[in-house]
Amino acid sequence: MVGGGQLARMTHQAAIGLGQSLRILATEPDDGAALVAADVHIGQPDDLDALRRFAKGCDVVTFDHEHVPGDHIRALAAAGESVYPSADALRYAQDKRAMRERLTELGVAVPRWRPVTTADDIRQVAAGSGWPVVVKAVRGGYDGRGVWMVDGPDGAMDLAPELLVEERLPLRRELAVQVARSPFGQVAIYPVVETVQADGVCVEVLAPAPDLPAGTAAEIQELAIRLADELDVVGVLAVELFEVDSGQIVVNELAMRPHNSGHWTIEGARTSQFEQHLRAVLDYPLGACELTAPAVVMANVLAAESPAQPLDERLHYLFAGEPDVKVHLYGKRSRPGRKVGHVTALGTDLGEVRVRAARAARLLAEGRTDGD
Amino acid sequence: MVGGGQLARMTHQAAIGLGQSLRILATEPDDGAALVAADVHIGQPDDLDALRRFAKGCDVVTFDHEHVPGDHIRALAAAGESVYPSADALRYAQDKRAMRERLTELGVAVPRWRPVTTADDIRQVAAGSGWPVVVKAVRGGYDGRGVWMVDGPDGAMDLAPELLVEERLPLRRELAVQVARSPFGQVAIYPVVETVQADGVCVEVLAPAPDLPAGTAAEIQELAIRLADELDVVGVLAVELFEVDSGQIVVNELAMRPHNSGHWTIEGARTSQFEQHLRAVLDYPLGACELTAPAVVMANVLAAESPAQPLDERLHYLFAGEPDVKVHLYGKRSRPGRKVGHVTALGTDLGEVRVRAARAARLLAEGRTDGD
Numbered sequence: 001m002v003g004g005g006q007l008a009r010m011t012h013q014a015a016i017g018l019g020q021s022l023r024i025l026a027t028e029p030d031d032g033a034a035l036v037a038a039d040v041h042i043g044q045p046d047d048l049d050a051l052r053r054f055a056k057g058c059d060v061v062t063f064d065h066e067h068v069p070g071d072h073i074r075a076l077a078a079a080g081e082s083v084y085p086s087a088d089a090l091r092y093a094q095d096k097r098a099m100r101e102r103l104t105e106l107g108v109a110v111p112r113w114r115p116v117t118t119a120d121d122i123r124q125v126a127a128g129s130g131w132p133v134v135v136k137a138v139r140g141g142y143d144g145r146g147v148w149m150v151d152g153p154d155g156a157m158d159l160a161p162e163l164l165v166e167e168r169l170p171l172r173r174e175l176a177v178q179v180a181r182s183p184f185g186q187v188a189i190y191p192v193v194e195t196v197q198a199d200g201v202c203v204e205v206l207a208p209a210p211d212l213p214a215g216t217a218a219e220i221q222e223l224a225i226r227l228a229d230e231l232d233v234v235g236v237l238a239v240e241l242f243e244v245d246s247g248q249i250v251v252n253e254l255a256m257r258p259h260n261s262g263h264w265t266i267e268g269a270r271t272s273q274f275e276q277h278l279r280a281v282l283d284y285p286l287g288a289c290e291l292t293a294p295a296v297v298m299a300n301v302l303a304a305e306s307p308a309q310p311l312d313e314r315l316h317y318l319f320a321g322e323p324d325v326k327v328h329l330y331g332k333r334s335r336p337g338r339k340v341g342h343v344t345a346l347g348t349d350l351g352e353v354r355v356r357a358a359r360a361a362r363l364l365a366e367g368r369t370d371g372d
Numbered sequence: 373m374v375g376g377g378q379l380a381r382m383t384h385q386a387a388i389g390l391g392q393s394l395r396i397l398a399t400e401p402d403d404g405a406a407l408v409a410a411d412v413h414i415g416q417p418d419d420l421d422a423l424r425r426f427a428k429g430c431d432v433v434t435f436d437h438e439h440v441p442g443d444h445i446r447a448l449a450a451a452g453e454s455v456y457p458s459a460d461a462l463r464y465a466q467d468k469r470a471m472r473e474r475l476t477e478l479g480v481a482v483p484r485w486r487p488v489t490t491a492d493d494i495r496q497v498a499a500g501s502g503w504p505v506v507v508k509a510v511r512g513g514y515d516g517r518g519v520w521m522v523d524g525p526d527g528a529m530d531l532a533p534e535l536l537v538e539e540r541l542p543l544r545r546e547l548a549v550q551v552a553r554s555p556f557g558q559v560a561i562y563p564v565v566e567t568v569q570a571d572g573v574c575v576e577v578l579a580p581a582p583d584l585p586a587g588t589a590a591e592i593q594e595l596a597i598r599l600a601d602e603l604d605v606v607g608v609l610a611v612e613l614f615e616v617d618s619g620q621i622v623v624n625e626l627a628m629r630p631h632n633s634g635h636w637t638i639e640g641a642r643t644s645q646f647e648q649h650l651r652a653v654l655d656y657p658l659g660a661c662e663l664t665a666p667a668v669v670m671a672n673v674l675a676a677e678s679p680a681q682p683l684d685e686r687l688h689y690l691f692a693g694e695p696d697v698k699v700h701l702y703g704k705r706s707r708p709g710r711k712v713g714h715v716t717a718l719g720t721d722l723g724e725v726r727v728r729a730a731r732a733a734r735l736l737a738e739g740r741t742d743g744d
Contacts, residue, residue, distance in 0.1 A: 012408070013385045019683075019701025019713065021408045036384070036393045036410050270696045270718075284688060288696035292664060292718075311391075316656060324642045324660035329391025341391065346642075346664075 002045050002054070003064030004031030006330035006339070007258045007274075010266070011064065012037045014274035018282075025054045032331040033064075048072045055081045062235055062281045063257055066094045067140075084183065084234035084281040085256045092231050093256040097138045097164050106230055108223065109250045111242070116163035119153035129167035138162040143260075143339070144200030170245040174252070175209055176261035179224040180236045180276040180286050187228055188276060188286035189221045190269060195240070195261050201337075204358070207264045207296040210350055220249060227254070236277040238262060260300070260339075265289075267326050267344045268296030293346035295353045299361035301341040303334040308367030318343075318363040325360040340365075374417050374426070375436030376403030378702035378711070379630045379646075382638070383436065384409045386646035390654075397426045404703040405436075420444045427453045434607055434653045435629055438466045439512075456555065456606035456653040457628045464603050465628045469510045469536050478602055480595065481622045483614070488535035491525035501539035510534040515632075515711070516572030542617040546624070547581055548633035551596040552608045552648040552658050559597050560648060560658035562641060564589045567612070567633050573709075576729070579636045579668040582722055592621060599626070608649040610634060632672070632711075637661075639698050639716050640668030665718035667725045671733035673713040675706040680739030690715075690735040697732040712737075 001008045004026025012022040012033055025041045026034035034040045043050025045067045052075075055061045060082040073087035085093075092099040103110050112128060114121050116135070126133045137146035137160035149168065150156045157163070174197060178190040192212060196204035209217070224239045231237075231254075238259030240252040262273035271279075271287025279286050307314060311334075318327065322345070329341040343364065345357035373380045376398025384394040384405055397413045398406035406412045415422025417439045424447075427433045432454040445459035457465075464471040475482050484500060486493050488507070498505045509518035509532035521540065522528045529535070546569060550562040564584055568576035581589070596611045603609075603626075610631030612624040634645035643651075643659025651658050679686060683706070690699065694717070701713040715736065717729040 009388060013388050016381060016385050016408045016703075017698070017700045018687075019699075019703055021703070034410070036388045038406070038408050038410060038412070040410070270698075279691065285691035285695065287691065290696065315390075319651065319657035319659065323657065324662065326389070326642075327391075328389045331388075331391055331393070 001025070001033070001062050001064050002051070002068055004028070004033040004040070005064055006032050006328075006332070007064035008033035009036060009330060010263075010272075010328065011258060011274045011277060014272055015278055018275065018278060020278070023054065023058055025050065030331075030333075035331045046072065048075060051076060052079070055079075055083075058082075060084055060281050062277070063090070065257070066090065066142075066255070070094065086232065086234070089232045089234070090256055093254050095138055096136055096141070096253070097162075099254055100164065102231070103227075103251055106227075108227070109248060111166040111169055111250055111252075113164055113166040116157070116165050119157055122150065122153040122156055122165045125165045125167055132168055134166040134168050135159055136164050136166065138164055143202075144197075147200055169242055169250065172243045172245050172247070173209075175212070175220065175241040175243055175249070176205070176259070177220055177224045177239050177241070178236055178259065178262040178265070178273050178276075179221075179228045179233075179239070180273075180280045181228040181233050182280045182286060183234050183283045185229075186286050187225050188271070188289050189225055190262065190265060190273070190289045191291060192217045192220045193261060193264065201300075201302065201339075202260050203300050203302070203361075204354070205261055205264050205298040206350065206354065207268055207291065207298070216247075216249065223249075223251075227251075235280045236262065236273050260342075263328070263342050264296045264298035264344055266328070268292055268298070268346060294348045295350040296344065296346050297350070297353045297357035298342055298344050299357040300339050301329075301343065301361050301364045303336055303338045303340045304366045305336045307365065308369055314364050314367045317368040318360050321363060322356055322360045325356055327360075327364070373397070373405070373434050373436050374423070374440055376400070376405040376412070377436055378404045378700075378704070379436035380405035381408060381702060382635075382644075382700065383630060383646045383649060386644055387650055390647065390650060392650070395426065395430055397422065402703075402705075407703045418444065420447060423448060424451070427451075427455075430454075432456055432653050434649070435462070437629070438462065438514075438627070442466070458604065458606070461604045461606065462628055465626050467510055468508055468513070468625070469534075471626055472536070474603070475599075475623055478599075480599070481620060483538040483541055483622055483624075485536055485538040488529070488537050491529055494522065494525040494528055494537045497537045497539055504540055506538040506540050507531055508536050508538065510536055515574075516569075519572055541614055541622065544615045544617050544619075545581075547584070547592065547613040547615055547621070548577070548631070549592055549596045549611050549613070550608055550631065550634040550637070550645050550648075551593075551600045551605075551611070552645075552652045553600040553605050554652045554658060555606050555655045557601075558658050559600055560643075560661050561593045561597055562634065562637060562645070562661045563663060564592045565633060565636065573672075573674070573711075574632050575672050575674070575733075576726070577633055577636050577670040578722065578726065579640055579663065579670070588619075588621065595621075595623075599623075607652045608634065608645050632714075635700070635714050636668045636670035636716055638700070640664055640670070640718060666720045667722040668716065668718050669722070669725045669729035670714055670716050671729040672711050673701075673715065673733050673736045675708055675710045675712045676738045677708045679737065680741055686736050686739045689740040690732050693735060694728055694732045697728055699732075699736065 070087035191208040194209040442459040563580040566581040719725040
């Protein structure tokens, strides 16, 4: 797996069960996955020589991010390496413009958008939908980075080298779904989930998405399967969606790897997205996606500015207070706002499960305060 | 963790979630845990210098087997290392004679037994219970090794350097229970399970033990908690028990580490025995032990003499046939009869779950035959 972050770290956990050991291409020896894996290469994801050395002897090469240039992936494939997803598929997760063009061709609903060549492009979208509009970097954005709400075109042209602009839709909520696809073409689809954002960063995932009509859920699942097929995805495809106030479902973003919106699957589904990604890229038959409990909530742990206690003590409070919440720490250095872990709670009543997950995430991020 | 087998391998998976990385003292670089962990020392568990080097810088030292001599553990503790379980506790898992003496003092039922000094000791037990009797090595036995049924004393004295002899009880079945205890003294107890043996080797674990009266289950759990307290165990204590034809419950063996009879907890309990062992030895509050499904079955995968297909193909058949069975491969070289992995199935009907687990284990061990 190219990339040594938490996605590779959790994929390594899954790989161990399958009798595999994940080779990691990390940029630093203290990357989250590099700290826990036996076979670590250090190198940059845009260094073709490093990629070639890394790929030598791997059964298959896959990614925990979108930063490997397509030409490098093609060069590896041309040299006989198995690489999944392919450069042609991954392009639609790397290039937001290419994705929107392709989805529009396929007749899939996306927000009204246009590439930005001049400030007039931004004004034109605003003329239709009003300000603010959403400006996005075409490449390299993630976790709310590379996305800006702008109230006018001033300064917007300098936000990133290549931009697109989108109408800002009146949202009921955000949804997501994971689908896995193997080279053989088998697909496995997870239940649709609701993702809750704060300041553009995912803080909570509710599985399954509450109060989603069965027909809508099935349509979203069919859409995800269709996208995986049409884009020839191999591995996990995460589809992030908007549920607009009108009820319409619109595709927001795509990722072709395990994704934050699927972390709930580790305990909440029979097969985790990490195991599923491995099964897919290794061309094994895929695993069952059924929920293991009626309600599953994943809450991200975002590092606090000044936690009340050191991490070890915060873990003590969390374990004492929530003995059945599961903890996943990523081994990352803490920096305010950084995702340093997540927690998962399961149960029968979504409201109750949500309270437990949120409390656990808060105890882990901020520590115990007088209110606890 | 001293020892690089599958127990350390699965403990490493749990450690990753807790934000830890397990340091392993393996005897070979291709030990199951050494293949997948970042921080591996190579050394023998009875080499005090290797143990000292290994322990330096560890938060706490623990074990995946019973092979570290008590004096070495005492030397590490005297040098200021945290070692759990302690030498005084671990003695009762290392020395079957010491265990039986101590349990007898505590008034806990064990099979009628005596240490073997001469062949007469064997004859004396047989005089009470009839032949065959059970002869056991006092030290070093595991997985059915170091246990012999003998029909007479001839040759029995040469089976191991130090022996004990036990009556052979008429068994209804074998049971087991896991309890975890922290240095603080908190305990967490799992449901009682049934363990199914073939030729002295565990092949299947049924959780919870079917048709066990609630009162008996509670008594067994109380007994395990009492033993953990009395023996001052820190970490997981596995208690293996006999349910005798009369209904009496008798202690068979103790292990002070994650144990094969607890592998079902990875998917079948809210907290796995591996995470629980880490939480205990790190003195974190312990996790919830509740079952995640009404019926959980773990089946060991014992390497077959001549499987019908290579491993990769067998995995394909298993994944295709049983998409919701979870697989754990240990990264071990295959040798007929060797435990190379296990599978876990969950559901509501024990009979159905058991069929699925057994089929999955057979597909993985032997491969697909005309009957499948």
